[in-house]
Amino acid sequence: MEIITKNDRNSNERTVCSLKEIEKRKIVEHNDLITSVAKMDKTPLKIFELAVSCIDTENLPKDNIIYLSKKELFTFFDVSDNGKHTRFKEAVEKMQKQAFFEIKEEKGKGYNVKSIVPIPYVEWNSYNDVVTLQFQPQIMPYLIELKKNFTKYALSDIMRLNSKYSIILYKWLCMFYNQYEHYSVKGGRRAEQVETYRNPSIKISELRSLTDTINEYKDMSNFTKRVLDNSLKEINAYTSFNVTYEKIKKGRSIDSIVFHIEKKPVAKNEYYKQEEQDPVYLENKADREVKQQALFTEAMQSPYTKLLGEKWLINVADMQDISTMTGLAEKVYPLYDELKEARGLKGVETHLSYVASKQEGYSKRNVVKYLKTAIEGYLPTVALQDLEQPERANTKKPKPRTLEEVAKDFLPDYQNETTAEEQEELDKIKADILKQMNGEDLDHE
Missing domain, CATH: 1.10.10.10 (Winged helix-like DNA-binding domain superfamily/Winged helix DNA-binding domain)
Structure with a gap:
């Protein structure tokens, strides 16, 4: 400058x-x-x-x-x-x-x-x-x-936008996505709350106030075209975001808009080179990359990924997309773990078979959100079934570990650190444990 x-x-x-x-x-x-x-x-x-x-x-x-x-x-x-x-x-x-x-x-x-x-x-x-x-x-x-x-x-993003509504919406979307990036790395918010930053919602009345269109474009189709569609077309073309939206109805009227924000994988301007000189940015970027790589590896090794592929709920392109796979590992697979605990892996497979049968018409762009919504809706049903019918709960839960198995864990470690006198005492304790397990009477001096 x-x-x-x-x-x-x-x-x-x-x-x-x-x-x-x-x-x-x-x-x-x-x-x-x-x-x-x-x-x-x-x-x-x-x-x-x-x-x-x-x-x-x-x-x-x-x-x-x-x-x-x-x-x-x-x-x-x-x-x-x-x-x-x-x-x-x-x-x-x-x-x-x-x-x-x-x-x-x-x-x-x-x-x-x-x-x-x-x-x-x-x-x-x-x-x-x-x-x-x-x-x-x-x-x-x-x-x-x-x-x-x-x-x-x-500033370069603002420079390229040619509509007042594009500028206003872009700044508003940045406000939420910046929080998503911050709390994804630093923590401090529940997973569900972090996800809402990437998928912010706003009531139509608030959106009209924000864009100063309370008395303009009163017809909803005209408002959608002028304020939403035209603005997002510009934002997607000229900024670092790809944004889609969906209308949420309340009764017969549209009550609110939910935006879905994705960051483009490759920046189109030199602004990001400036960020690379920022120590805070570098630290956050390094943390994000390490976390992202760990989640991606975890997702690729998960049996749930194989099941999703077999049910055609994800495809090869999805498995090559880092954002999709890390999203699954972070947002969806922990919920599958809960179902597996209650119903076993077979229960997860049954659930995914049902989801696959109902998937017609959903957007592949929102595969993580779709699968997360599906499992979140099913888990309360499973919990209620287990209360009413305990016999339906997973019977293949791990058996309690025996005393000998526990002893094998800690005794060798202690042996490496103990004196000769302490070792003699530990050997005596171990012998007593084995006698007790074999039903023998303990013979103490």
């Missing part, structure tokens, strides 16, 4: 944020800002995101002022026609006069609403390349006080 370091606005030297290395740049915002309502069009919103990417939280801008290169600013928006200055002026005017964030924060039993114009001051002239932007002081806590509840994403 090309930066001239000087924070004095009155000086000829200014901190100019260049876009020459845009692929390496990140944006970090508080989650309350991510979930706020952006009352603005695409261009003002992108100007704001670009400006945020120039904030150095280790060296905060004096008076909340940052400096952009005019030339690079037009490059960011891919503007090359003769009317670019007029269009930029119109966008700035709209951002200052009409655009604002409506931030809703929970306070006790109620909530607090703030309306903040993010960048009220913009200055540029005809004789140099610098554009001056000043953030509203009230917006700064959401951009610099980032000790918790914040989201990081790529």
Whole structure:
């Protein structure tokens, strides 16, 4: 990034944020800002995101002022026609006069609403390349006080999105997927909760509020096309995500949307090279890779994988997909262990035969979710059957170990560490144990 370091606005030297290395740049915002309502069009919103990417939280801008290169600013928006200055002026005017964030924060039993114009001051002239932007002081806590509840994403992804709804949805999806990646590695959340971060749900009313479409696209089919389908088409094409969704009905109406987020295996931009220089990223990446490899190996060696293949519930492509196999090992196979404990391996096979007979029409993209849902629905039935009919429970559970078997475990270890006197005493104890097992009377001095 090309930066001239000087924070004095009155000086000829200014901190100019260049876009020459845009692929390496990140944006970090508080989650309350991510979930706020952006009352603005695409261009003002992108100007704001670009400006945020120039904030150095280790060296905060004096008076909340940052400096952009005019030339690079037009490059960011891919503007090359003769009317670019007029269009930029119109966008700035709209951002200052009409655009604002409506931030809703929970306070006790109620909530607090703030309306903040993010960048009220913009200055540029005809004789140099610098554009001056000043953030509203009230917006700064959401951009610099980032000790918790914040989201990081790529500026290059925002640059490629051409719809306001795409930008809003992308940031919202990042907020959840970042938590999925964090808790998958660090722990601290139940497995079911971690999975919801990768498959976040939102009510239609909340989605309309988030995208500022409460009074627009009232017909659901139009809303689906304009806000959902078009946005996800862009997100899937230009960002690091592949996202699908499903509609959840309540009665005859659509109540909510569940998104399914997958990270693309190969990044399409240089942003990720910048991450590779981040020690925290490297540590998390190494942990993820070790855990992923262990889960993949575990899945490939599991008898459940063989059963799933025999029942045509997974195919060769699935077994070559690391995400699918690690998902099975982590989310599904532990549940199969519970069924095996209750019904034996034959019981697992019977369950999978039934699932296979009902699988018509389900999406192979969600094979892990499909199998997990199936076994989660069946296990309570098994538990109830075992309570009502104990004879149905698995009779092939391991027998209790004998005293001799237990002794064989610990006595040799103790022998390696004991003195001669202690060894003599241990030999006597072992002899007594063997006599007792053989029904002989113990003969103590």
